[in-house]
Amino acid sequence: MKKLLILLIIPFILSGCYDYNELNELAIISGVGIDYEDDEFKVTFEILSTKKEGETSASSSTYNVTASAKTVTEAFAKNGNNMDKVAYYDHIEVIVISEEIAKNHLEEVSEYLIRSSKLRNGFYLTMTKDNSAKDIITATSKEKPIASTFIVSLLENNNDADSASYYVPFTKTIKTMLTDGEDAIISVLKLKDKKEITLSGLAVFNGFKLTNTFNTKDSSLINLLNNFKPKTVFFEKSCKTGKTVISIYESDIKIKPNNDYVLIEGKLNARINEDNCNNNLKEEKTYLKLEKEFTKIITKDLNNLIDKLKLSRSNALSIGKNYYNKYRQNNYFLWLNQDFKYNLNLKINKKGLIFEVKE
Numbered sequence: 001m002k003k004l005l006i007l008l009i010i011p012f013i014l015s016g017c018y019d020y021n022e023l024n025e026l027a028i029i030s031g032v033g034i035d036y037e038d039d040e041f042k043v044t045f046e047i048l049s050t051k052k053e054g055e056t057s058a059s060s061s062t063y064n065v066t067a068s069a070k071t072v073t074e075a076f077a078k079n080g081n082n083m084d085k086v087a088y089y090d091h092i093e094v095i096v097i098s099e100e101i102a103k104n105h106l107e108e109v110s111e112y113l114i115r116s117s118k119l120r121n122g123f124y125l126t127m128t129k130d131n132s133a134k135d136i137i138t139a140t141s142k143e144k145p146i147a148s149t150f151i152v153s154l155l156e157n158n159n160d161a162d163s164a165s166y167y168v169p170f171t172k173t174i175k176t177m178l179t180d181g182e183d184a185i186i187s188v189l190k191l192k193d194k195k196e197i198t199l200s201g202l203a204v205f206n207g208f209k210l211t212n213t214f215n216t217k218d219s220s221l222i223n224l225l226n227n228f229k230p231k232t233v234f235f236e237k238s239c240k241t242g243k244t245v246i247s248i249y250e251s252d253i254k255i256k257p258n259n260d261y262v263l264i265e266g267k268l269n270a271r272i273n274e275d276n277c278n279n280n281l282k283e284e285k286t287y288l289k290l291e292k293e294f295t296k297i298i299t300k301d302l303n304n305l306i307d308k309l310k311l312s313r314s315n316a317l318s319i320g321k322n323y324y325n326k327y328r329q330n331n332y333f334l335w336l337n338q339d340f341k342y343n344l345n346l347k348i349n350k351k352g353l354i355f356e357v358k359e
Contacts, residue, residue, distance in 0.1 A: 017044040024050045027085035030062070031148025033133030035127045036105050040068040043075040044134040046148050047083070048091070061145035064138050072112040089118040093148045094155075094187065095170070096126050096133040099210070107208040110174055121171045124155060126250045127203045128189045129213055136189050139197050142223055151197060155187055163223050177207055181320025181332040182292050187224070188213055212312035225253050225264070225317050233299050234273070237288040237290075242276025246294055246348060257323040262335050264302065265343035270294070272348060295346045303340065310336050317324035 029040040031046040044066040069080035080087055101109055113119060129138050137147050144150040155167040166185045176184040183204050202219040204212050214222060224230045233248040253266035272281065272290075280286050309316060313333060320332030 022158075025085055026050065026088040027083045028088045028091050030091055030093055030146060030292055031137045031151070032092060032095045032230075033135075033137035034095065034101055034109055035133045036070070036100045036314060037132075040070055041072045041075040041105070041109075042066060042068045042134065043072070043079055044137050045079055045087075045135050046146070048146070062140060062147070064134075066134060073107050076112070076116075078115040082289065087118075089116075090120055091232065092119060092123045093128060094124045094151045095346045096128055096151075097135045099129050101133070102127050102203060102205070103207075106205070106210070110177075110208060113170065114174060121174075122166045122169045124152065125170050125173050126151065126155070126187050126189055127210075129200065129203075131189075131191050133315050135191055136197060139191055139195055141195065141196055144197075147197065151189065154197065154199060163228075164201060164219040165264045166202055166219070166223060177205055178320060180330070181315055181322075182318040182326050183211065183315040185226075185316055202316075204312070204314045205313065211314050214307070214308070218305055221302060222316055223325070224248060224251055225255065225302070227251065227253055227303075234300065235270075235294055236274075237277070237293055239277035241278060243274065244272065244277045244279060244290065245274040246270040246290070247273050255317055255319060255322060257319050257326070257335055257338075258328075259334075261339045261341050262319060263341050263343065266345070268298070268344060270346060270348045290349050291346045294348065295344055298344060298346065299342045302342070 027045075028048040028050065029045045030048050033044040033046075035042040035044075044064055046062050046064055049061055050065060059202050063081035065079050067075050067082060069075040069078050071252055077300065095113070097106065097109065114121065129174065136151075140147050152167075156163045165187045167187060173184050173186060183206050186203050186205075188200045188203050189197055192198045199216065201213055201215045202222060203213070221232045222228075224233050230251055231249055233251075234245060235248075236243050236245045248268050248270050250269040253264065253267060254269075256263040256265070275281065313336065315321065315332065319335045323329070323331055323334060
């Protein structure tokens with residue numbers, strides 16, 4: 001916490017505008033949770049503690065205040081009645097919205113966030129499906145004393161785990177919501193054992209309306225097809241003695257819609273993570289065989305995802321926008337009734353062994 005305060009103080013010192021006493025008069029808001037309950041907006045702030053070490057009230061790194069009102073603007077303003085300091089919004093890292101907000105009130109919330117002169121719009125917008133936004137933004141522990149900072153780390157570092165997170169600045173999220181043929185995507189959070197913040201997939205929006213949520217497996221496939229920093233996307237093949245698991249660590253996918261079908265093509269580089277199928281991994285022909293088998297598995301999984309996207313009429317892959325860019329025709333949902341074809345060049349290797357097929 002000391003390091004965090006030092007980082008916060010440095011800009012003020014360098015500018016010559018603030019000393020510690022002035023900093024201590026600010027309520028530095030790091031995260032916000034927005035719910036909709038009993039016909040009111042409920043806004044919760046996570047505020048960084050700026051108490052000096054040894055001061056009796058400095059029992060934790062953050063504290064929370066909550067206020068409810070009929071409008072988002074009023075709820076934000078009423079939170080000022082619960083603070084003895086001046087609200088400082090420039091440090092907000094993440095805003096969490098509830099599922100109810102995502103379904104029915106996101107346009108109202110977004111309008112306030114965009115128009116407010118107090119907020120910078122570089123924060124990440126996230127959603128929670130099975131908990132309240134207040135539950136998420138107040139879920140701190142000794143090991144994770146600042147919920148908003150932990151959420152940001154979870155989003156930005158998760159692509160090394162299963163590539164199920166998605167994060168872009170709020171301004172880009174809004175721009176996507178307003179673009180025809182392209183649906184916005186945000187990460188979904190949940191509480192594990194009522195205290196640990198985890199990722200549970202992605203939420204997709206058509207305009208300002210939530211259309212669907214996807215589990216972590218489907219989310220990693222969406223990120224793979226969107227080329228959104230996919231570093232670890234898992235696929236597995238079963239056998240009598242167990243299974244073989246590979247992970248995609250590098251990819252370059254292109255989605256090319258036309259008037260007859262949609263072509264998905266590109267390169268995929270993978271490594272073997274687990275092999276209980278007695279494959280001879282010292283022979284080149286083993287890798288060639290696995291590449292053919294896993295290409296079929298990947299194609300099947302992608303087809304299953306496409307079917308789900310068709311059911312929810314979701315342009316999470318920006319297929320409608322790509323079609324418009326190519327033909328300048330507003331057939332944003334032509335792909336719903338089209339077949340998908342694949343041309344995937346999968347290469348499986350392990351450290352020290354990379355085999356290329358000669359054409």
